[in-house]
Amino acid sequence: MGGMSTAADTTTDPRATARSAENHPTGTTAADTGADRRGLPAVLLAVAIAAAALNLRPVVTSLGPLLDKVRADLGMNATVAGLLTAVPALCFAVFGVAAPALARKAGPIAVVTAGMGAIVLGVVTRSFAGGTALFLLLTAVALAGVAVSNVLLPVVIKRYFPDRVGPMIGLYSMSLSAGTSLAAAVTxxxxxxxxxxxxxxxxxxxxxxxxxxVLCLVTLLLRREKGTGGRAEQGAARLPIRRSRTAWALAAFFGLQSTSAYAAMGWLPKIYQDAGVSESASGVLLALVMAIGVPASFVLPSLAARRGDQRLFVVVLGLCGILGYVGLAFAAGTASWLWAVLVGLSMCAFPLALTMIGLRARTPGGVAQLSAFAQSLGYLISIPGPILVGGIYGATGSWYLPLAFLAALLVPQILVGMRAARARHIEDEVPAEAPAAG
Structure with missing residues (x-):
């Protein structure tokens, strides 16, 4: 969701590692990485990745502005409507776990293509749903497609653009941010x-x-890829990922940044409105928060991939968030745009997390397993956050403690992020298990 020359492992040279962005990871065959060598232009694959990423959030962000109408028409009670805010993260966690196994059998592009099919099926058919249960079921079908694509688009990038991880993650995350903003703005x-x-x-x-x-189908037909579980990648496919401290740190970082992002997207307009900002202006400020992520999501991964580690970016983005939440707590109605910009910058921890997932494993199989582990566990971690923010606000009647809570969460986010950002591979922490016989 370039050119590919073979290079030696550069683990001991962080700058060389960053410059090559993991050139030809061990276990990746020439047939796997040669996007151009089987008649498939790299630009087509890049466009397919961008198009797929564009569809990873509209299923969620298009629903929010129309939720009142949906509730009224389907007779959906307030409790079920409230649970809808937690359903995306839960589906991302549950269905994302299955993505690596599916990719080993069919190949990551094939699974992403199936994911796009599930999104189309779920989005279109839920529009004809006559009741709440069917609407939720079809929404879950679409979210299942989103979940496997979430996990496997970084794998596609690692497998077919091993020396362009930063720019391609930038394209992916920029497209995802654009889809998020587009659906929220024009629905x-x-x-x-x-x-x-x-x-x-x-x-x-x-x-x-x-x-x-359609783009993914054309790409799949031209590519005729194999699964990621071939002989060359069996080791990566059988990594005992739960023994890796880097994997756990990445999962915690992913979960904490998701907590902050979902809380901000869900509550920021209310925070501004309670400070005296008009309803229309608060919507514009939320759009600004999301718009900041579009260009930043394109530039940041390339910058981060050039360094041996990404600790500087972890700290800077975390501090932006702390300053933004403090500003919202004490002066939301003053310099409102400044706090929106700072919060928007802090939410760029998402493309940074995706970049680190792509850089912390040597092989596409390793990235698949790391991506599934970090994203699935991370999304589970993020579920209580927005609910707690709302609960604290309801109990206190002000935004001081909820915003203090969000600012405080950025401290452990920085700490675990610094651990995840160190220049190393999960393969160095956990030896691969022996392949099964046969």
Whole structure:
């Protein structure tokens, strides 16, 4: 979701490692990395990755602006509507675990293609749902497609662009941020233009998914890839990932940054409105927070991949978040745009986490396992955060303690992030288990 020359392992030279962005990882065959060598232009694969990434959030962010209409039409009670905020993270965690096994059998591009199909199916058919249960089930189908694509797009990048990990992660995360912002910004106007029916407003996003599905299908047919579980990658596929301290640190970092991001996206307009900012202006400020991530998500991974480790970026982004939350607590109505920019910058910890996942393993199989572990556990960690923020606000009637809670969470985020950002590979921490006989 370039050119590929073979290079020796550069683990002992962090700068060389960063410059090559993990050139030809051990266990990756020439056939695996040669995106151009089997008639598939690298640009087509890059466009397919960007298109797939563009579809990873509209299934969620298009629903928020129309939720009141959906509730009224389907008779959805407030408790179920509240649970919808936790469903995406739960689905990402549950379904993402299966992604590496699927990729070993069919190949990561094939699984991402199937994921795009699930997104299209879920998004389109839920628009015809006549009841709450069916609506939730079809939303889960779409989120299952999102989950496996979340995990495997970094794997596709590692496998086919091993010396372009930073720029390609930048393209991926920028497209994901753009899809998030686009769905949040235009769902209501598009729904109005289509007659005001929420079913049309949600279902139209299936067209975006269909375009990505076609691109992925063309890519898959031209590539004719194999699974990631071939002889060359058996070691990476059988890593005892739970013994790796780096893997645990990455999972914790991913979970803490997701907590901050979901809480900010869910509560920021309310924070501004309680400070006297108008409803329309608070929406613009939320859009600013998300828009900051579009260019930053493209530039940051390339910058981070050039360094031997990424600790400097972890600290800077964490401090931006702390300053932003402190500013919101004491002066949300003053210099409102400044706090929005700082919070937006802190949310760039997401593309940084994706970059580190791509750099902390040598092989595509290793990245698949690390990505599934870090993202699945990370999304589980993130579930209680936004709920706790709302609970603290409800109990105190002010935003001082909720924002202090979010600022405090950035301290452990920085600490575990510094551990995850060190220039090393998980293969150096945990020896690969012996392949099964046969």
């Amino acid at each position: 209501v106007p598009v729904t109005t233009a289509l007659g005001g029916d929420w079913r049309a407003g949600l279902g139209v996003w299936g067209l975006l998914g269909l375009a990505a599905l």
